[in-house]
Amino acid sequence: MAIKPEEFNFAKNDQFNNSMIPGKMARYLRTCKIWQFIRFIVLNIKMLIVVSKSH
Amino acid sequence: MARLVVLGGGVAGHTAATFAADWLGRDHEVIVVTPNAKWNWIPSNIWVGVGQMSKEEVTFDLDPVYKKAGITYKQAKAISLNPEGNGSSDKPFVTIEYTGQEKAGKSEEVTYDYLINATGPKLNFGATPGLGEGSQLGEYTVSVCTADHAQHAAHELTKVLDKMRNGERQKILIGTSHGMCTCQGAAFEYIFNVEHEIRKAGLRDMADIQWISNESFMGDFGMGGLHMKVGGYVVSSRIFTESLFAERGVNYITGAHVNKVEKGKVSYELLDGTMGEETFDFSMLIPPFAGVGLKAYNKAGEDITDTVFAPNGFMKVDADYTPKPYEQWKASDWPLTYQNPTYKNVFAAGIAFAPPHLISKPAKSPNGTVINPTPPRTGMPSGIIGKAVARSVCDLITKGSGAHLHEASMAHMGAACVASAGKGWLDGTAAAMTVYPVVQDFEKYPGTGRDTDYTFGEIGLAGHWIKHILHYMFIYKAKLKPFWKIIPE
Ligand SMILES: Cc1cc2nc3c(=O)[nH]c(=O)nc-3n(C[C@H](O)[C@H](O)[C@H](O)COP(=O)(O)OP(=O)(O)OC[C@H]3O[C@@H](n4cnc5c(N)ncnc54)[C@H](O)[C@@H]3O)c2cc1C
Numbered sequence: 001m002a003i004k005p006e007e008f009n010f011a012k013n014d015q016f017n018n019s020m021i022p023g024k025m026a027r028y029l030r031t032c033k034i035w036q037f038i039r040f041i042v043l044n045i046k047m048l049i050v051v052s053k054s055h
Numbered sequence: 056m057a058r059l060v061v062l063g064g065g066v067a068g069h070t071a072a073t074f075a076a077d078w079l080g081r082d083h084e085v086i087v088v089t090p091n092a093k094w095n096w097i098p099s100n101i102w103v104g105v106g107q108m109s110k111e112e113v114t115f116d117l118d119p120v121y122k123k124a125g126i127t128y129k130q131a132k133a134i135s136l137n138p139e140g141n142g143s144s145d146k147p148f149v150t151i152e153y154t155g156q157e158k159a160g161k162s163e164e165v166t167y168d169y170l171i172n173a174t175g176p177k178l179n180f181g182a183t184p185g186l187g188e189g190s191q192l193g194e195y196t197v198s199v200c201t202a203d204h205a206q207h208a209a210h211e212l213t214k215v216l217d218k219m220r221n222g223e224r225q226k227i228l229i230g231t232s233h234g235m236c237t238c239q240g241a242a243f244e245y246i247f248n249v250e251h252e253i254r255k256a257g258l259r260d261m262a263d264i265q266w267i268s269n270e271s272f273m274g275d276f277g278m279g280g281l282h283m284k285v286g287g288y289v290v291s292s293r294i295f296t297e298s299l300f301a302e303r304g305v306n307y308i309t310g311a312h313v314n315k316v317e318k319g320k321v322s323y324e325l326l327d328g329t330m331g332e333e334t335f336d337f338s339m340l341i342p343p344f345a346g347v348g349l350k351a352y353n354k355a356g357e358d359i360t361d362t363v364f365a366p367n368g369f370m371k372v373d374a375d376y377t378p379k380p381y382e383q384w385k386a387s388d389w390p391l392t393y394q395n396p397t398y399k400n401v402f403a404a405g406i407a408f409a410p411p412h413l414i415s416k417p418a419k420s421p422n423g424t425v426i427n428p429t430p431p432r433t434g435m436p437s438g439i440i441g442k443a444v445a446r447s448v449c450d451l452i453t454k455g456s457g458a459h460l461h462e463a464s465m466a467h468m469g470a471a472c473v474a475s476a477g478k479g480w481l482d483g484t485a486a487a488m489t490v491y492p493v494v495q496d497f498e499k500y501p502g503t504g505r506d507t508d509y510t511f512g513e514i515g516l517a518g519h520w521i522k523h524i525l526h527y528m529f530i531y532k533a534k535l536k537p538f539w540k541i542i543p544e
């Protein structure tokens with residue numbers, strides 16, 4: 001069976017094997033324009049709250 | 056008419072000078088002493104370093120901006136302070152040496168009523184033999200700390216990419232050098248931008264990419280790491296950092312003090328006391344930071360540098376510098392007003408102030424080598440501190456010496472930081488992070504030392520969009536274009 005891309009690096013060394021690697025969905029969402037547009041708004045709001053608490 | 060002299064036209068100094076000039080109007084004088092003719096948005100040097108931006112895109116001429124703001128601009132570097140004046144006058148002054156304006160090499164004494172020291176770091180390449188000093192370019196490693204360094208790094212990177220195209224496998228080593236470096240975030244951004252560019256060029260199989268850092272664990276970032284709420288868990292930044300390195304196939308060495316750099320090779324000591332070597336074809340290692348080496352003299356001309364500055368060259372302010380063990384560190388050790396305790400008309404802002412101690416847990420190898428990151432003072436805190444200090448000075452000038460001083464403790468403020476992991480409007484990514492507060496406060500937030508409702512991190516394209524927009528926004532603000540004051544630091 002072909003190895004899944006997200007599982008490929010696990011076999012490289014112990015450091016990688018003991019960590020978490022995002023799967024297909026998580027990686028897709030990272031550059032999915034619609035989802036990222038929503039995250040862009042959410043992140044800006046979250047950052048503005050921290051900025052306003054800091055001034 | 057009072058005179059405020061600001062030393063350094065970087066993030067903290069430029070913020071302080073431009074706000075002070077605006078608040079004081081033409082009734083008082085603001086002078087900026089800074090050695091460069093251009094202002095540099097340093098975070099975008101990362102993109103210059105991978106050839107994705109030009110030096111011109113991240114810099115602009117200071118002279119017209121200061122003319123517009125009514126600020127007297129001296130293209131010079133400060134050499135020493137005489138906070139009590141000298142034998143012939145009680146007026147405090149700073150001795151400067153011009154680096155431009157057709158007066159290069161000439162000295163001048165500039166008197167002041169108030170002084171803000173915002174001279175940032177000395178990039179201490181000399182602390183690690185072979186790291187590159189003098190021109191700071193062209194030796195064995197490259198740097199992205201200035202726009203010129205980054206331009207040189209991009210040039211060297213192109214050669215490495217060409218070699219890979221010709222079938223030569225290349226080893227890339229990026230991280231920190233000396234055991235007491237800060238600015239791991241910049242190295243983190245650079246390694247992932249380099250990896251992104253190599254991948255884009257279809258050459259990922261031809262590159263071995265290696266991270267080396269003085270952090271005792273991945274994701275420490277000089278802040279003792281951070282804990283974020285993700286998927287119902289409160290998770291250490293270590294988990295996410297290690298995950299990104301595993302995902303992108305970047306090997307890592309932590310707890311390392313690089314003690315020597317030779318052509319194509321670094322030697323290092325680890326926290327467990329073992330020694331190691333790592334070879335490279337291309338390497339960018341961040342140098343440690345120190346104060347810029349200003350001297351101070353009293354009225355009699357005696358050297359009082361030790362009174363005004365800490366041993367690392369950063370200026371003493373209203374912090375608690377009493378040496379104490381990690382267990383006794385408190386948020387209240389951190390400065391509130393950044394006023395020098397000896398000379399009340401002198402303040403320090405940004406990287407130029409001496410922190411009371413580390414934020415990360417101190418660590419030493421069994422051989423006694425100190426290997427721990429020193430505290431970062433990133434753009435947002437530097438800007439906020441610059442503005443608070445400018446506000447205090449303006450109040451002292453306009454309301455008198457009893458005026459209330461403004462506070463901006465790093466233990467009470469948060470920081471937003473967006474770390475690029477690759478540039479591209481459609482395929483770029485960046486880790487958007489906030490921490491609140493920057494310095495852990497275990498009395499207020501027992502457990503993680505921070506408020507996990509306001510400490511978060513997320514990687515994605517949205518982070519890149521934010522980072523790219525911030526590039527334009529902060530350059531716009533620094534150029535004092537319409538409504539610049541409403542853009543937060
Ligand atoms: C590559 C890189 C990437 C970074 N990325 C980020 C990021 O993404 N986000 C973030 O928040 N922070 C980032 N930082 C950190 C950020 O750049 C610093 O926090 C910020 O620049 C500190 O501001 P400062 O004013 O204290 O120092 P600086 O901005 O360095 O300014 C110091 C100024 O003083 C001048 N000076 C030096 N010596 C003298 C002298 N003797 N007399 C007068 N003037 C002098 C210098 O020329 C300079 O203009 C990054 C840093 C680096 C190196």
